[in-house]
Amino acid sequence: MASNRRALVTGASAGIGEAFARELARRGFDVVLTARRTDRLEALAAELRERHAIEAIVAPLDLARTDAAEALVAALGDQGLHIDVLINNAGYGLTGYLDEQPWEAHAAFIQVMMAAPTELAWRLLPGMKARGYGRIVNVASLAGLVPGSAGHTLYGASKAYLIRFSQSLALEAAGTGVHVTALCPGFTYSEFHDVNGARPLVSKMPGYMWMDAATVAREGLDAVEAGKPVYVNGRMNRFIKWLFKVLPDGLALKMTERQGRRFRVRRERGGQG
Structure with a gap:
């Protein structure tokens, strides 16, 4: 069981992020839960407090804001809360070809998927090193390990970035007590495909291609610990x-x-998955 250790989970209101929060609480970590949906975060926090007798703090936040990571870390510091485990999980899919979306949609996507997790790691890493203990899990995807496909222009690219970033950071943190892992799940049961409108298409995938979020999270924590x-x-x-x-x-x-043609969702200009 963890003792006086705290984890920050982004995108904790559903799917893999929620599963990470549950697994961390089960292992005895206090948790800070952040996402945009306050009601879901509060319900999850209440459940984790009652079930596992841990401290669960809700910090609603939109990581598409360029000042979000700085504001979150500053708020935690003001409360005297340090973070020992960072789960960079927040993310979504932006469907359609590159020129079918306004630049503002792409900029927000890049902010959430690459800039925010990088900045959170940068801001929290010094404290982890100073304490001699830290765990960072960047939730990437199998999509970052295979060639890109049309219709999800930035998704695979953002996940490939997280993988390379994690490898470099793991090497830089060697010997400090900080472990870094890029977690690469494939198709996972969650709301992800409902949000981007691909549910009817991905439902054609055979059952053996799918994993449940709880297993993904459990394996992710075991991997970073190892x-x-x-x-x-x-x-x-x-x-x-x-x-x-x-x-x-x-x-x-x-x-x-x-x-990719089997699972391509086309959007009109201005739409967002």
């Missing part, structure tokens, strides 16, 4: 990673494009 810089959830996903690594680039790209 000091693994990159962890891919599920045997099938690990096989897919291996396959695209050994295939010639041209063939791999064609296979990704062919598969």
